[in-house]
Amino acid sequence: MKIARVQPLARTRAVRGPFDYKLKPEHAEVEVGSVVRVPFARRSMLGVVVELAGESSVTPERLAEPEAVLEDRVPADLVELAMWMASEYCSTPARALALVLAPGAGARTQTRTRTRLEAAITASGLRALHGGAVLTARQRGLLEELERRGPILAAELGTTALRRLEARGLVEIEGRMWRPSPRRPAVGHAPADPLPLTGEQRGALDAVRAASANGRASPLLLHGVTGSGKTEIYLQAAQATLAASRSVIVLVPEIALTPQALARFTARFGDVVAVMHSGLSAAARRIQWRRLRDGEARICVGPRSAVFAPLSDLGLLIVDEEHESSYKHEGDPRYDARAVAERRARAHGALLLQGSATPRPESVIAGARVRLSRRIDARPLPGVEILDMRGRHHPLHPETRLALADLRRQRGKAVVLLNRRGWSNFLSCRACGRVWLCPHCDVALVLHRGGGRMACHHCGHQEPIPSRCPACASTAVARHGAGTERLEHELQGALGDASFPVLRLDADATGTRARAQVLERFAAADGGLLVGTQMVAKGHDFPDVALGVVLDADATLRFPDFRAEERTFALITQLAGRAGRAVSGRVLVQTRAPEARSISFAARHDADGFLAQELSRREALRYPPFASLIRIVCAAGEAAEAQALAGELRQRVDPPGASILGPAPLFRLRGRARSQIVVKAEQRTPAIASVGEAVDALASVASRRGVSVSVDVDPQ
Numbered sequence: 096m097k098i099a100r101v102q103p104l105a106r107t108r109a110v111r112g113p114f115d116y117k118l119k120p121e122h123a124e125v126e127v128g129s130v131v132r133v134p135f136a137r138r139s140m141l142g143v144v145v146e147l148a149g150e151s152s153v154t155p156e157r158l159a160e161p162e163a164v165l166e167d168r169v170p171a172d173l174v175e176l177a178m179w180m181a182s183e184y185c186s187t188p189a190r191a192l193a194l195v196l197a198p199g200a201g202a203r204t205q206t207r208t209r210t211r212l213e214a215a216i217t218a219s220g221l222r223a224l225h226g227g228a229v230l231t232a233r234q235r236g237l238l239e240e241l242e243r244r245g246p247i248l249a250a251e252l253g254t255t256a257l258r259r260l261e262a263r264g265l266v267e268i269e270g271r272m273w274r275p276s277p278r279r280p281a282v283g284h285a286p287a288d289p290l291p292l293t294g295e296q297r298g299a300l301d302a303v304r305a306a307s308a309n310g311r312a313s314p315l316l317l318h319g320v321t322g323s324g325k326t327e328i329y330l331q332a333a334q335a336t337l338a339a340s341r342s343v344i345v346l347v348p349e350i351a352l353t354p355q356a357l358a359r360f361t362a363r364f365g366d367v368v369a370v371m372h373s374g375l376s377a378a379a380r381r382i383q384w385r386r387l388r389d390g391e392a393r394i395c396v397g398p399r400s401a402v403f404a405p406l407s408d409l410g411l412l413i414v415d416e417e418h419e420s421s422y423k424h425e426g427d428p429r430y431d432a433r434a435v436a437e438r439r440a441r442a443h444g445a446l447l448l449q450g451s452a453t454p455r456p457e458s459v460i461a462g463a464r465v466r467l468s469r470r471i472d473a474r475p476l477p478g479v480e481i482l483d484m485r486g487r488h489h490p491l492h493p494e495t496r497l498a499l500a501d502l503r504r505q506r507g508k509a510v511v512l513l514n515r516r517g518w519s520n521f522l523s524c525r526a527c528g529r530v531w532l533c534p535h536c537d538v539a540l541v542l543h544r545g546g547g548r549m550a551c552h553h554c555g556h557q558e559p560i561p562s563r564c565p566a567c568a569s570t571a572v573a574r575h576g577a578g579t580e581r582l583e584h585e586l587q588g589a590l591g592d593a594s595f596p597v598l599r600l601d602a603d604a605t606g607t608r609a610r611a612q613v614l615e616r617f618a619a620a621d622g623g624l625l626v627g628t629q630m631v632a633k634g635h636d637f638p639d640v641a642l643g644v645v646l647d648a649d650a651t652l653r654f655p656d657f658r659a660e661e662r663t664f665a666l667i668t669q670l671a672g673r674a675g676r677a678v679s680g681r682v683l684v685q686t687r688a689p690e691a692r693s694i695s696f697a698a699r700h701d702a703d704g705f706l707a708q709e710l711s712r713r714e715a716l717r718y719p720p721f722a723s724l725i726r727i728v729c730a731a732g733e734a735a736e737a738q739a740l741a742g743e744l745r746q747r748v749d750p751p752g753a754s755i756l757g758p759a760p761l762f763r764l765r766g767r768a769r770s771q772i773v774v775k776a777e778q779r780t781p782a783i784a785s786v787g788e789a790v791d792a793l794a795s796v797a798s799r800r801g802v803s804v805s806v807d808v809d810p811q
């Protein structure tokens with residue numbers, strides 16, 4: 096008898112699989128990773144086979160059978176990876192498995208194999224086209240299109256017209272699993288050749304090749320200043336990996352940066368490149384997933400979820416801009432794509448290659464590091480000047496105003512970074528002092544003048560801009576602080592005109608399309624300003640930015656977070672990297688904390704100095720990477736409920752040698768009162784196990800009392 100151990104994809108934590116099912120003879124093809132529909136708790140539920148066995152502790156008569164076996168089996172190594180994630184992030188197998196399933200698995204329409212019609216021009220079609228056969232203009236157009244572009248999805252050209260050509264033998268139409276060839280970049284058809292490397296790059300590539308050759312490689316960190324040519328190293332390392340018949344995953348920090356990376360890889364490797372991200376339609380994601388699983392594509396490019404690409408024989412995992420916190424997933428499980436990549440690399444004997452100009456202390460001590468200390472164009476890094484804002488009221492320092500005026504005269508480009516969006520940070524009543532707060536969260540509402548509304552940046556609540564105070568009826572409403580919207584408005588008034596646009600890039604410009612348009616306009620302009628949140632410092636290539644300005648650089652330092660210094664250092668260094676790529680650049684950093692270590696190290700471009708200090712500080716305080724943090728948050732309608740459950744958890748969590756902070760109340764979020772516990776542990780595995788056990792033990796109590804519990808291992 097063949098038994099399948101199935102993990103049902105149930106939502107609740109209370110369901111603890113796997114459960115045994117006996118296989119009917121016609122389900123003999125079931126393997127680990129097969130997706131099945133099984134009867135479960137008087138319902139029909141999707142599940143994943145996590146193990147096969149010859150016998151069960153349940154008597155055969157009492158065992159149920161799977162109702163159906165779906166297509167798109169998950170590769171067994173991804174099942175193993177999901178089970179690891181479930182325990183590593185104190186989640187459940189079901190939630191972790193959901194991340195590695197084929198996109199749209201189990202949806203009704205997906206159980207039928209869908210074929211698409213693809214049309215191609217035939218030899219007689221070519222003769223007809225060039226030999227003066229009788230063709231309508233429309234038919235001629237269709238044939239020309241097919242000649243130029245190769246096989247095309249029939250629906251794109253109109254199936255009826257194509258059928259008529261097919262009847263004459265001029266076109267062939269075939270039903271087959273259709274896959275889009277990745278859009279070829281405008282550079283032409285021939286794959287681009289590798290660039291001849293600089294001496295520094297050659298050294299780095301040698302280090303990469305040596306590391307991949309030794310099989311059970313530890314991670315390699317490519318620490319290279321912005322513009323030092325890290326991408327070329329990735330490309331040539333990928334080439335060597337493909338040549339060794341192994342596959343490659345390339346992670347970028349966000350969807351917006353995917354097209355740029357995809358274009359570079361496609362230009363070099365053509366259609367063995369696939370892309371995976373949530374911005375694609377479900378059908379498109381499914382097509383990409385299958386191409387990867389079936390070995391048609393051997394390189395997968397995408398943001399964090401691409402770490403689950405179903406590639407076999409992985410040889411290389413690249414994490415670009417590895418310092419970006421967006422590699423951490425905020426759903427359940429709260430996985431960190433960098434840690435998952437490391438785990439996958441280890442399982443496959445593949446190399447994890449992480450790159451950054453501002454690497455994390457974690458990565459610096461995790462393995463070997465190679466440096467690229469010079470820019471390809473040999474230009475020096477821009478000079479960074481710190482401007483002391485203490486005692487000043489105008490948001491721009493006089494030096495900044497001068498520099499911006501100069502820039503406008505010369506029609507140059509500048510990037511101005513202010514890590515706060517909206518018009519004003521908060522509103523208060525001048526008469527009674529009332530502050531406008533979100534009704535669902537204990538935070539102030541931010542004024543967005545363009546949208547004519549007040550908005551909560553935590554839950555999305557919106558309300559109209561008030562004209563009088565509801566408490567005392569006073570009409571004197573004060574606006575405090577300035578965000579990117581107001582800064583854009585003021586700079587527009589002072590400097591902007593038709594030939595010197597002032598543009599804004601922040602999360603208010605919704606959608607990747609809108610953001611891409613802003614970036615394109617800025618790239619196309621002869622001169623102008625780009626104002627924005629930290630988004631402007633992320634990986635975008637602006638070749639001719641002469642000036643970078645950071646306002647309120649110490650804002651990130653005011654967060655009560657042990658990573659505050661790391662973030663501040665990275666933000667300034669990354670912005671400096673955007674400036675002066677083609678013209679000699681200059682960066683102005685306005686701050687009320689001019690002495691702060693992170694700011695002065697960044698001003699000196701001294702990454703090593705910063706890392707050394709940061710590592711010794713973290714070691715002294717026992718912060719990551721010298722210990723692990725685990726955060727448990729209980730949320731409930733009533734503060735007392737949240738606090739009580741957190742207290743009970745506190746009693747149960749008891750890992751050796753760990754210190755436990757809390758329970759401490761957090762600000763209310765989305766109408767839920769919250770309480771948190773933080774475990775700080777030197778021994779990671781027993782701490783995770785202890786938290787996992789405590790949370791599981793209280794799961795049903797918690798759900799009865801309406802308390803939700805979320806666990807965040809390695810919180811960002």
Ligand code: ADP
Pocket residue numbers: 290291292293296319320321322323324325326327471472
């Ligand atoms: P980084 O990712 O390190 O910030 P990039 O990879 O974007 O830097 O490289 C910066 C620029 O230098 C790119 O335009 C790239 O095409 C170019 N480049 C990289 N390596 C070479 C090389 N060996 N020869 C010429 N140009 C190069």
Ligand code: ZN
Pocket residue numbers: 524525526527528529564565566567568569
């Ligand atoms: Zn009032």
Ligand code: ZN
Pocket residue numbers: 533534535536551552553554555556765
């Ligand atoms: Zn809110």
